[in-house]
Amino acid sequence: MAPKREKDRRIITCLQCFKPQEVLPNHLLRVCMKGQTDEERKAEVDRAKTSMKAWTLRGRTWDYNAMVKRYPDEASRQALLEELRERHFLILNDPKDAQAESSHRPPDAAKHAQSTLEDCQRVLRASQEDMFGIHRKLMDQQHVEEEQRTMFRYFCEAILVLIYFQRPEAVRAFTASDWINKTNVDGRIHMELQSTKQSATLSLTEEDSAMLETYFTKIRPECLQESVDDQGRFFLSKQGLPVVNVTSDLRRLHEQYDLPSFSSQQARRAQSTMPCSSSDEPANERRVRKQKRGRGAADQADRDFGAFLLQFPATASSSPPTKKKRTAAGFPPDRVFYDRWRAVQLAKREEHLLSQCSRRPPTISKVSLLIKKEVWTGNCPRPKDVVAKWKPFTRMQVESDPWIITTIQNQKWTGLALKDFGTKGQGVVATKAFAMGSIVCDYHGKVITGAEGRKLVQTIKGDMGYLFFFHAAGRDLCVDAETFPCECHPTENSMGRKINHSSKRANLSPVHCMMNFPEGQRDVILFQAKRDIRLCEELLFDYGVKRKSFRGEAMTLDWLDD
Numbered sequence: 329m330a331p332k333r334e335k336d337r338r339i340i341t342c343l344q345c346f347k348p349q350e351v352l353p354n355h356l357l358r359v360c361m362k363g364q365t366d367e368e369r370k371a372e373v374d375r376a377k378t379s380m381k382a383w384t385l386r387g388r389t390w391d392y393n394a395m396v397k398r399y400p401d402e403a404s405r406q407a408l409l410e411e412l413r414e415r416h417f418l419i420l421n422d423p424k425d426a427q428a429e430s431s432h433r434p435p436d437a438a439k440h441a442q443s444t445l446e447d448c449q450r451v452l453r454a455s456q457e458d459m460f461g462i463h464r465k466l467m468d469q470q471h472v473e474e475e476q477r478t479m480f481r482y483f484c485e486a487i488l489v490l491i492y493f494q495r496p497e498a499v500r501a502f503t504a505s506d507w508i509n510k511t512n513v514d515g516r517i518h519m520e521l522q523s524t525k526q527s528a529t530l531s532l533t534e535e536d537s538a539m540l541e542t543y544f545t546k547i548r549p550e551c552l553q554e555s556v557d558d559q560g561r562f563f564l565s566k567q568g569l570p571v572v573n574v575t576s577d578l579r580r581l582h583e584q585y586d587l588p589s590f591s592s593q594q595a596r597r598a599q600s601t602m603p604c605s606s607s608d609e610p611a612n613e614r615r616v617r618k619q620k621r622g623r624g625a626a627d628q629a630d631r632d633f634g635a636f637l638l639q640f641p642a643t644a645s646s647s648p649p650t651k652k653k654r655t656a657a658g659f660p661p662d663r664v665f666y667d668r669w670r671a672v673q674l675a676k677r678e679e680h681l682l683s684q685c686s687r688r689p690p691t692i693s694k695v696s697l698l699i700k701k702e703v704w705t706g707n708c709p710r711p712k713d714v715v716a717k718w719k720p721f722t723r724m725q726v727e728s729d730p731w732i733i734t735t736i737q738n739q740k741w742t743g744l745a746l747k748d749f750g751t752k753g754q755g756v757v758a759t760k761a762f763a764m765g766s767i768v769c770d771y772h773g774k775v776i777t778g779a780e781g782r783k784l785v786q787t788i789k790g791d792m793g794y795l796f797f798f799h800a801a802g803r804d805l806c807v808d809a810e811t812f813p814c815e816c817h818p819t820e821n822s823m824g825r826k827i828n829h830s831s832k833r834a835n836l837s838p839v840h841c842m843m844n845f846p847e848g849q850r851d852v853i854l855f856q857a858k859r860d861i862r863l864c865e866e867l868l869f870d871y872g873v874k875r876k877s878f879r880g881e882a883m884t885l886d887w888l889d890d
C-alpha cells in the first residue's frame with residue numbers, strides 16, 4: 329500500500345542536504361539549520377520553494393527523440409537514460425516502451441500489483457502511432473471519422489492526466505482561454521490552469537503541446553455550436569458541450585487499446601511513490617529488447633532530423649520522402665521524421681504564399697486562389713492559417729519589394745482617393761481597408777541629402793514648401809514638397825503629398841527606406857499604417873509641427889521593425 333501522505337502537501341527538496349522533505353520548515357529547525365534564526369530558516373524555505381518552482385517549470389519530462397538529437401553517441405545516451413529513469417524522470421518515446429507494449433499485464437495483475445508509471449502511461453504509447461496518424465490527417469485537411477476525433481480528444485485528455493498528473497476535475501475545467509494564454513519559454517509550453525480551485529502551472533513539451541494544439545484548432549472548432557453553451561471549456565463533446573467525465577474518457581481510451589484502465593489517482597501515486605528504475609525490467613525482457621534492437625535500429629536512432637532534412641530537403645515544391653526512400657537512406661521506418669518533414673514543408677509553403685502577399689494582408693479567397701495555382705497534392709496550408717500569419721513587412725522585404733518599387737515609380741498606389749475637406753483643403757481617404765503595418769504609399773518628391781540637406785534643415789525654418797525630415801538613418805535629409813506636381817510625374821496626383829496633418833489621430837507613420845531600385849539605392853519616405861485603417865477613413869500623419877509660428881514641417885522618422 330502507498331505510504332499515507334497528507335493530501336495536498338508539496339514535497340520540497342532541502343537545499344542544504346538535498347533530500348526531499350515533506351515539511352521543510354520542521355526539517356530545517358530540527359536538522360539542517362538547527363542553530364540558525366527563524367528569519368534565516370524562513371529565507372531558506374523561500375529559496376527552496378523558488379528552486380522547486382523553477383524545476384517544476386522546466387519540467388521533469390525528457391523526450392527520447394530530443395535526446396537522440398543532442399546525444400548521438402549511443403553509449404552516453406543510454407547511460408543518461410538509465411540515470412534519468414533512476415531519478416524518476418519521465419521519458420517520452422522511451423525505446424524501452426516500444427517492446428513492452430505487447431506484453432502488458434492482464435487487468436487483474438494490474439489491480440493487485442502496484443502500478444508503475446510505465447503501466448499508467450502505456451495507453452499513451454500504445455495509441456501514439458494512431459494518434460500521429462489522426463494528427464497527420466487533420467493537418468492535411470483529410471477526412472477524419474467522428475470516432476477517431478473523439479479518440480484523439482481522449483488522448484489529449486490522457487496526456488494531461490497521465491503525463492502532467494492533472495486531476496480529472498482540472499482537465500474538465502481547463503478552458504480555451506488557459507490555452508490561448510500559454511507561453512513558450514525555452515522550448516517548453518507553459519500554461520496556467522486558472523480555472524481550477526488551486527491554479528496549476530504546466531510545462532508541456534512541444535510534442536504534447538502540438539497534439540493539444542491540433543485538437544484545439546482542428547477538432548474543437550467543429551464542435552462549437554451557436555445554440556450550445558460551451559462555457560469556454562477546452563475539451564468539448566461532439567455536440568459542443570463541455571466534457572463531463574474525464575475518467576470515463578480515459579477508461580474508453582484504455583478499452584480501445586484493450587489495456588487495463590488506470591485512473592489519474594493511480595498515475596499520481598505511481599509518480600510519487602513508485603521507483604521507475606531500469607532494474608525493474610525483467611532480465612529476459614531486457615534481453616529480448618536488446619535482440620530486437622538490431623544494429624540498423626541503433627544506427628537509425630543516431631541520425632538526427634537535421635541529417636534527414638539534408639537527405640530530403642523540405643521545400644515548398646518537394647515531394648515527401650516515401651517510406652521506401654526513408655528506410656533505404658537508413659532512417660527509421662516510423663513517421664516521426666516524416667511528420668516533422670511535412671511540418672517544415674507546410675511552414676515553407678505558408679512562407680511562399682505570404683511572400684506573394686507581402687505588402688498587404690491577403691484575403692482567404694486570394695490565398696485559396698494562390699494555392700490553386702500550385703500543383704500541391706497534399707500538405708496544403710489552410711488559407712485562414714496563412715491569412716492569420718501575415719505580418720507587416722520587415723525593412724529588408726520592403727526595400728526590395730518589386731511591387732513597391734514599381735508603384736513608387738509609376739505612382740499608381742491603390743485604395744486611395746482625394747476628398748475635399750473644406751478649410752484644410754484636399755485630403756486623402758482610404759477606399760479599402762489597410763491592415764496595421766501595410767505600406768500605404770510614399771511621400772513623393774526629390775530627396776535632398778548630405779551638406780545641402782543639412783543646410784536646408786538649418787536655414788529653411790519658416791519657409792513653406794519643404795517637408796524636411798532630419799536624422800533619418802543618422803543623416804539629414806529633406807524632401808522637396810514645393811515642386812508640385814513633381815518633375816517625374818507631371819500628370820499624376822502624388823497622393824502622399826496630399827495627406828493632411830493630425831498629431832492625435834494620425835493613422836500613418838512616415839518611415840525612411842533605402843529602396844533597391846534597378847538603377848541603385850535611393851532614399852524613400854514611405855507611409856506605413858500605424859493601426860488598422862477602415863474603409864473611407866481619412867489618412868493622416870503627424871507633420872511634427874510644434875508651434876503655430878513655425879510654418880515648416882519637421883519630424884524624426886520612425887524605423888520599420890526589422
Ligand SMILES: C[S@@+](CC[C@H](N)C(=O)[O-])C[C@H]1O[C@@H](n2cnc3c(N)ncnc32)[C@H](O)[C@@H]1O
Nearest residue numbers: 751752753754755809824825826827828829830
Ligand atoms: C501636404 S499639404 C496637404 C494637402 C492640402 N490639404 C491640399 O489641399 O493640398 C499640407 C497643407 O494642408 C493643410 N493642412 C494639412 N493638415 C491640416 C489640418 N489638420 N488643418 C488645417 N490645414 C491642414 C495646410 O495648409 C498644410 O500646409
